[in-house]
Each structure stands twice: as structure tokens, then as C-alpha cells.
Amino acid sequence: LLPPVPGAHGAPPSPQEGPGRRRRRGRCRARNEAALHSLRKSRRVKANDRERNRMHHLNAALDELRSVLPSFPEDTKLTKIETLRFAYNYIWALSETLRLADQRLHAAPRERLLPGYLSPAAPPSPGSDAGSWRSAGSSFSACASNPSSPATSEDYGYGPTEPLFAACHRLPPATPAALGSPRR
DNA sequence: TAGGCCATCTGGTCCT
């Protein structure tokens, strides 16, 4: 809250003060109120400027996040909420992939390591897939949206060797709580 | 035209 400017709301003139004094006091008050108004205004303008800047930084960070997520067709851009949810799911899928790979490595040393497993060719390219991701019920919606009932691996027919982006389907949906609850 | 997304403004609260 803006602090009161001293003298802006002065006490009414005492009975001892003459009419001349009263006029001077009135002019003084008007000047103070004008000063208060311009002070408030300049503070507001500065605060707006900072807020705009802050949001620009936030958006820049969001763009950076978009840039490290699997790419999409040039003309499509994830919304803010989609970006957050997709990032959440993508991280989950990555760690799940690592976990599965680790499991495999320890369970069956050589022969069960599929050729090309985890190679760039293994996971379906998000870019190539992305065209269909926007369509209803597509894998994209499963990743970036917040479905009330998340799809299961069975729904999509992926086995235990599912690649990264397929794994994204099985994800527990990103919830507001998972994305961080408000301070207040 | 309704609904979604976004940028900006604004006032309140918290923190340094």
C-alpha cells in the first residue's frame, strides 16, 4: 500500500488561524494532493514496467523449455499449460526409460539388449508424429493434456519395450498439485 | 458468437 504523504490530509485550521491562513493551507493541500497523485502514478508506472519485464522473463524461460522439448511442426506452438504438462510428462517418460533400460541391463545382460534399443531410431520421432498429435485422442493429447482418466499402455498396445514417447501415454496426468501449489 | 489464450494493468502481500 502506498504510504501516506505527510501533510496531505492536514487537520482543519484552528480557530486562531485567520481566513488568509486558511486559503494558504487550502492551496498547500491541493499542492500536496497533486504531488501525492503524481507520486502514486510514477510508482504505478514503474511497477507496471517491472511486472511486464517479469512476465517477459517468464515467457522467455517458457520458450526455452519449449525448445528442449521434442519439436513440433513449425506452425504449432504449445500453450503455456501444455508446455508445463508436456515437460512434466516428458521428464517422467525419460526417467521411466532409464529405469527400464537399467532393469534390462541387470536382468539379462547380452542377448536381451535389443539392437537399436534407445538408439535415435527407436523412439518414434515426435516431429513425425506431431502432425497427428493435435488430433483428438492422439498421443499428443495424452501427453500434454490433463485427462481425467489417463491412458494405459494397453490402450495403446505398447509392450514393455515401449519407446520413450509411447511411454508418455502411461503417465499419471500432471496435476496442479504436481506442478506446484500456490503459496497462498 | 462463444470460448480459449494471451498480454497488460492493478492492488494486495511477502520479502529483503
Add this chain to the structure above:
DNA sequence: AGGACCAGATGGCCTA
């Protein structure tokens, strides 16, 4: 005291 952060309000733009 001033800056950072936050959420609500508002208006513009776009799309189905």
C-alpha cells in the same frame, strides 16, 4: 521503503 510475486480483471486476437 521498494521490489518481487501473485491473482483477479479486462480487452484483443483467433478459431470452431
